[in-house]
Amino acid sequence: MLRRRSEFLAIRRDGESESGSHLKLNWRPAGTSARRMAIVVPKTCGNAVVRNRIKRWVREAWRALQSDLPAGLDSVWVARPKAGQAGLEKIREEIRFLYLRAPAEDECPFLAVSFGLGRSLLSLSSHLFGLCDPIHPNPWGVARFDPLP
Template sequence: MTPADSGARGRTFPREARLVQRGEFDAVYRTGKRRSSSHFTVFFRANELGQSRFGFSIKKALGGAVVRNRIRRRVREIVRCHRTEIPAGWDIVIHPKSSVTRTAFAALTADLLRLLKNV
């Protein structure tokens, strides 16, 4: 079964939609702006592309590798499922706060989408 067969079309998270190189992250930190909520800090800056690109930075203080990977998977899933609702043309780096480990997925989704829609 392919993604097109399962109805997942448009819900992928391709490499073009990700920030992967250190220089891309540094550019967002250096020249971008910041917004915060109770669960996330989001850094963003405009890009010249037709789509937004996302990066995730999970600090070691949040827990061991298993905990950090779980956080990363949850945040990536929120972005992947709602990518079409987020304004295009931005490079965005998402920093989860320690409260994400104790918060329901639905609450995290609402909080992150509220931040990202106001970029």
Template sequence: MDCRCCSPPTGWAETDSPAPRRVAFDRDARLRTRVDIQAAFDGGTKLVNRQLVLWIRPGRPGAPSRLGLSVSRKVGNAVARNRVKRCLREAWQACASLRPEALDVMVLARPMAAPRDTREALRSLSHLLRKYAARCGQRTPARPAPRQGSA
């Protein structure tokens, strides 16, 4: 006999699929030391939009791109800050095709306009990565190549 407190909630559908796994964000993919973070601030290109401020600099050749996040208490309480960081990490991994080379990127979430979901973070981050690629003369795979001979 199932009691009400132990039985699954109504509408609960048991499936054979396991719970969704979190995507790993390993140590090699993060800016961790003060020296690395300060180097991104000092030697990086600063890019700004309504939601984010990015400092981007070329990374070490052959190394993976690395991400550093800074989300201040002005963004909200710990739950809100962790949500923003999680969304930014997911957006960073989704933007892998926009990073043809190794980059060190420091991201600062702007307090009043920080992205609240992954879609907003992805839109904002991809916009700034495209802006960086255009400044550096790199071609991004997300945009089609211009047609030859059309005028």
């Protein structure tokens, strides 16, 4: 579990985010194979009963999907106001969907495969020669620079 303010700030500052209709995922590669997470439920989601229910749903969905989720991610889940009406199944589907959009560090050489052979070879060579930043798994940097226009 992520507990320190500095960990939350590092994920927010150095990481990336993906949004769904009920949850927002802030994430960054952890550099280890461990999966750590935290849940943030603002008061706009409802009273304490609703907020605690959302936290239980997210924890349960995250535990149930652990074997299917990529390893090596620190993730912060932020609930949106509509999360209280979602239910466990919708939360589980959204967690799976958002995790699929957030690749882990060990997937770095395979990120560019969908962009063609040239880009995938550049990505693989940059990973093999240690040019791939472990915090930002995109081999072309944070700004998503593409070396082949």
